[in-house]
Amino acid sequence: MKTKISVSEKKKEVLENLRNFGARLYGQMEEGAFPWIKMPSRSIQNIFYSPEVRQYILGDKAVRRSSRNIRHIRPFTQLVWAAYFAYELAKNRKTSTLRDVYYSAQAFDVAFKDQPESNSIITDLETVVGFAREDFNVFPEERSAIFGDLTIEYTVRGYEGRQYNLMSHPDGVMIGPAITSAEFVKTSTDMVIAIEKGGLFTRFIEEEVHKKFNALLVLLGGQAPRASRHFIYRLNKELELPVHIFTDGDPWGMHIAMVIISGSANAAHLRDLTTPDARWSGVWATDIVDYRLPSDELTPVDIKRLYELQKDPRYKGDLWQKEIKKFLKIRKKAEQEAFSRYGLTYIVDKYLPEKLKEVA
Amino acid sequence: MVTFEEISPADFFYRNRDIAGFTNPVRAIFSALRELVENALDATDLSGVPSEVYIRLSHDNDTELGDDVYRLRIGDNGCGIPARHIPSAFGQVLFGSKYKLKQARGTFGLGGTMAILYGQITTHKPVNIVSSTGTSRIYKYALMIDIQRNRPLILDRTIQINKEQWHGTFIEFSLEGDYSRAMPKILEYLKQTALVTPYANITFVDPKGRLYKFTRVTTKTPPPPKETLPHPYGVDVETMQRLQRITDCQTMPDFMQKHFHRVGETISLSFLDFAGFIRTSDPKNLKGEDISRLVKAIKKNKKKGKNGFSHNLSVKEMQHFIRNTQSGNLVDFMKTHFKGVEKSVILRLLHAAGFIRTKAPRKLRSDEIVKLVRMMKKFDGFLPPDASCLSPLGEDLLKVGILKELKPEYIVVSQRKPSTYSGHPFIVETAIAYGGDIPAKDDILIYRFANRIPLLYDEASDICVKVIRSMNWRRYKVSPSMPIVILVHICSTKVPYKTVGKEFIADRPEVKKEVLNGLREVARQLQHFLTKKEYVARERRRLDVFSKYLPKIAKFSTNLAGKEKEPNIKVLLRSARKFED
Numbered sequence: 001m002k003t004k005i006s007v008s009e010k011k012k013e014v015l016e017n018l019r020n021f022g023a024r025l026y027g028q029m030e031e032g033a034f035p036w037i038k039m040p041s042r043s044i045q046n047i048f049y050s051p052e053v054r055q056y057i058l059g060d061k062a063v064r065r066s067s068r069n070i071r072h073i074r075p076f077t078q079l080v081w082a083a084y085f086a087y088e089l090a091k092n093r094k095t096s097t098l099r100d101v102y103y104s105a106q107a108f109d110v111a112f113k114d115q116p117e118s119n120s121i122i123t124d125l126e127t128v129v130g131f132a133r134e135d136f137n138v139f140p141e142e143r144s145a146i147f148g149d150l151t152i153e154y155t156v157r158g159y160e161g162r163q164y165n166l167m168s169h170p171d172g173v174m175i176g177p178a179i180t181s182a183e184f185v186k187t188s189t190d191m192v193i194a195i196e197k198g199g200l201f202t203r204f205i206e207e208e209v210h211k212k213f214n215a216l217l218v219l220l221g222g223q224a225p226r227a228s229r230h231f232i233y234r235l236n237k238e239l240e241l242p243v244h245i246f247t248d249g250d251p252w253g254m255h256i257a258m259v260i261i262s263g264s265a266n267a268a269h270l271r272d273l274t275t276p277d278a279r280w281s282g283v284w285a286t287d288i289v290d291y292r293l294p295s296d297e298l299t300p301v302d303i304k305r306l307y308e309l310q311k312d313p314r315y316k317g318d319l320w321q322k323e324i325k326k327f328l329k330i331r332k333k334a335e336q337e338a339f340s341r342y343g344l345t346y347i348v349d350k351y352l353p354e355k356l357k358e359v360a
Numbered sequence: 361m362v363t364f365e366e367i368s369p370a371d372f373f374y375r376n377r378d379i380a381g382f383t384n385p386v387r388a389i390f391s392a393l394r395e396l397v398e399n400a401l402d403a404t405d406l407s408g409v410p411s412e413v414y415i416r417l418s419h420d421n422d423t424e425l426g427d428d429v430y431r432l433r434i435g436d437n438g439c440g441i442p443a444r445h446i447p448s449a450f451g452q453v454l455f456g457s458k459y460k461l462k463q464a465r466g467t468f469g470l471g472g473t474m475a476i477l478y479g480q481i482t483t484h485k486p487v488n489i490v491s492s493t494g495t496s497r498i499y500k501y502a503l504m505i506d507i508q509r510n511r512p513l514i515l516d517r518t519i520q521i522n523k524e525q526w527h528g529t530f531i532e533f534s535l536e537g538d539y540s541r542a543m544p545k546i547l548e549y550l551k552q553t554a555l556v557t558p559y560a561n562i563t564f565v566d567p568k569g570r571l572y573k574f575t576r577v578t579t580k581t582p583p584p585p586k587e588t589l590p591h592p593y594g595v596d597v598e599t600m601q602r603l604q605r606i607t608d609c610q611t612m613p614d615f616m617q618k619h620f621h622r623v624g625e626t627i628s629l630s631f632l633d634f635a636g637f638i639r640t641s642d643p644k645n646l647k648g649e650d651i652s653r654l655v656k657a658i659k660k661n662k663k664k665g666k667n668g669f670s671h672n673l674s675v676k677e678m679q680h681f682i683r684n685t686q687s688g689n690l691v692d693f694m695k696t697h698f699k700g701v702e703k704s705v706i707l708r709l710l711h712a713a714g715f716i717r718t719k720a721p722r723k724l725r726s727d728e729i730v731k732l733v734r735m736m737k738k739f740d741g742f743l744p745p746d747a748s749c750l751s752p753l754g755e756d757l758l759k760v761g762i763l764k765e766l767k768p769e770y771i772v773v774s775q776r777k778p779s780t781y782s783g784h785p786f787i788v789e790t791a792i793a794y795g796g797d798i799p800a801k802d803d804i805l806i807y808r809f810a811n812r813i814p815l816l817y818d819e820a821s822d823i824c825v826k827v828i829r830s831m832n833w834r835r836y837k838v839s840p841s842m843p844i845v846i847l848v849h850i851c852s853t854k855v856p857y858k859t860v861g862k863e864f865i866a867d868r869p870e871v872k873k874e875v876l877n878g879l880r881e882v883a884r885q886l887q888h889f890l891t892k893k894e895y896v897a898r899e900r901r902r903l904d905v906f907s908k909y910l911p912k913i914a915k916f917s918t919n920l921a922g923k924e925k926e927p928n929i930k931v932l933l934r935s936a937r938k939f940e941d
Contacts, residue, residue: 018920019920019921019922021920022916022917022918022919022920022921022922023917023920023921023922023923025913025917025920025921026917026918026920026921026923026927029913029914029917029927029928029929029932030927030928032931032932033932034932035913035917067909067910067913068936070902070905070906073905073906073909073910074905074909076909076913077909077912077913077916080912080913080916080917080920081912081916083916083920084916084919084920087919087920108912109908109912110909110912
């Protein structure tokens with residue numbers, strides 16, 4: 001328990017920021033001005049990769065949105081409404097989804113044209129307030145899961161102070177609003193193993209990987225939801241657990257790992273979603289060769305993606321460049337399940353120990 | 361055996377009533393009403409008092425004839441018809457007062473009589489006519505038409521004393537028809553007639569006893585047209601022959617000036633010279649007195665100096681010129697010796713001094729007549745016809761008429777300058793009405809008029825419609841779904857109809873050009889209006905947006921900030937306003 005980030009402290013800060021936002025507009029109107037805001041631009045031209053922060057960040061360019069502008073006033077109103085909606089949610093400790101936001105707007109006669117418009121307003125609000133939407137209780141639909149010896153203490157309404165061990169359920173525990181907002185109490189584990197696919201997550205639990213490696217298992221379920229990315233960040237930061245990410249051996253799997261490590265351009269306005277020290281521990285292109293894994297040909301789309309990644313600033317590291325080159329050379333890809341060729345337990349008994357040793 | 365026989369004009373139209381618009385009971389009742397209304401309006405235009413036209417259509421009481429027989433009664437307060445012409449005017453096809461060169465609704469002397477003829481052949485009943493020209497007598501006639509001989513048969517004639525100096529005409533007769541199906545067209549016709557005749561009171565009582573009243577909104581009438589002479593460009597051989605036979609002019613220049621439109625001395629001489637109808641003596645054959653007369657004429661001429669004649673020309677010098685000249689006639693001689701003098705000046709001088717000889721017009725041979733007509737078409741020195749023979753409605757009256765019948769939100773009217781086609785003067789008037797009581801249909805409504813007659817049939821073939829269809833209306837911000845009426849009025853001494861039924865206007869390039877230009881003019885103005893309207897609407901929408909969202913921003917911010925009272929946004933809303941309502 002080194003750097004404890006207090007969940008309740010953060011909640012207070014979120015509410016404070018939302019209040020200030022309202023007060024600022026209120027003040028502008030009192031002075032007889034059309035309310036306006038200034039926020040960092042999220043246009044492509046203003047997104048930069050920062051080697052220091054090890055993630056994408058927004059540049060100095062700012063946009064000014066004024067309710068005086070006829071084209072801005074509707075989205076402006078929607079933004080203010082979204083702030084109000086988020087404030088009410090956070091204050092009452094209720095959660096909702098992006099879909100809820102879309103529908104709720106209709107009750108206030110500030111209806112969105114479609115879901116993307118509503119999502120974009122929420123992203124605006126994140127930028128203005130400086131917190132991820134999960135912090136003001138707007139969650140995405142996708143959920144991932146966690147299993148392992150970690151005791152948490154709920155802060156959600158009705159469960160305040162109650163403790164729970166995440167090994168209690170053999171299917172793992174969904175990383176939903178309740179887990180996300182929980183405080184960490186204690187853990188005996190030494191590391192986090194994040195897995196791309198549900199099948200392998202279950203196999204790992206069955207094969208007692210958590211015991212054998214003294215690890216917390218996290219199911220990503222494809223591209224990890226932001227709540228999970230933030231949760232992994234907390235595991236790494238607060239509990240100082242090293243993080244290993246296992247994905248399929250193809251450009252898409254690589255990128256799942258990369259987004260956890262260095263974040264995405266879409267989230268350049270947010271912090272605390274990335275875990276720069278996390279490791280991509282397979283399946284590597286070299287594994288396909290070394291373990292003689294059953295493999296498929298790379299498709300033209302896969303190859304195009306590899307060339308894109310090769311130029312991506314996040315992939316500057318030696319490992320990444322080496323593996324990309326290898327993929328392009330062998331023109332093959334393999335899924336995590338490919339190890340089953342050598343028996344169902346081979347991956348746990350043989351591959352995983354070797355790999356963890358290699359990465360460490 | 362093939363037999364040959366002659367038929368009278370009445371017989372011809374009896375056999376071919378389709379071409380005059382009496383195709384079927386529906387069309388016939390419409391055409392009959394329309395022809396007589398037009399005659400009534402022409403008659404009132406001539407009388408100079410604001411028109412009163414009364415129309416009554418009722419079921420004929422004669423039950424033997426069946427339901428589809430109607431009695432049509434039309435009366436007017438027009439100039440009336442002189443008693444001696446009444447029988448022929450109504451009982452003889454192609455007899456009329458409108459074969460003159462001036463604008464009138466009727467032109468063929470056919471319509472009114474055709475209506476009566478149609479009535480007669482479908483019901484075999486006489487027509488009753490009451491008319492007075494405002495003298496002390498009113499004449500009443502009962503007539504039938506002897507179709508085979510094209511002659512009126514007078515069945516009865518009575519004379520009444522006209523105490524009140526009433527003038528006008530009433531006609532009543534029976535005819536077969538189908539009013540219920542003709543009704544929409546008849547009402548549309550009356551409405552459009554009222555639009556283009558805003559100074560007329562038109563009353564219509566239909567067979568069901570319904571009263572339709574179109575009330576005048578002005579007593580101003582358009583200036584009556586003046587009768588005009590034929591323009592040289594519009595003359596054909598037949599016309600020329602007739603003129604040549606009846607003229608009392610002894611010389612061709614006189615003939616030209618007296619019988620043709622806008623032909624004066626200079627033009628007549630230039631033309632006749634151009635056409636080769638002028639003869640002058642060989643200078644060498646001039647006698648002494650001729651030479652001194654010529655010199656005198658030259659001295660008297662005002663055109664002196666550089667581009668004229670020399671100042672002090674003596675008889676001796678002239679004789680010297682004549683001795684040495686190569687020219688075989690006086691015109692050439694003068695041209696060569698007085699360089700710089702215009703030919704027309706020389707011609708006038710020679711004409712004034714009596715040196716020009718032409719044939720007497722009555723003695724022209726037929727080949728000469730043909731040549732004369734041909735040269736008239738080739739000669740480019742004639743002046744365009746003036747428009748005094750035309751009686752366009754005028755922008756003000758057109759506006760008033762449209763306002764009265766269509767009650768639009770916006771009107772623009774335009775009158776083009778007079779123009780001509782084949783020697784016939786014409787004027788195009790255009791108008792566009794927008795919004796108000798005009799319904800928005802799938803397509804723009806087009807009202808066509810010719811000599812103040814609404815044209816209701818064969819729209820697709822009409823030149824105006826073709827021009828309208830060819831225009832890119834989107835350029836003028838006009839879309840077909842807008843509530844718009846486009847109006848085109850063509851008036852001319854000879855409207856280029858394609859049929860006797862007067863339903864649509866033929867494709868004449870000159871007419872087409874004027875119609876297009878007229879339409880462009882009003883379309884441009886409409887565009888300005890629509891642009892402005894759009895701007896106002898946009899501003900209103902803008903203000904609506906502000907009024908909708910600003911209070912919400914205020915409310916949400918107040919909640920967020922945890923304040924009690926909402927900020928005052930009235931000032932903001934006021935400043936968003938660009939204009940006052």
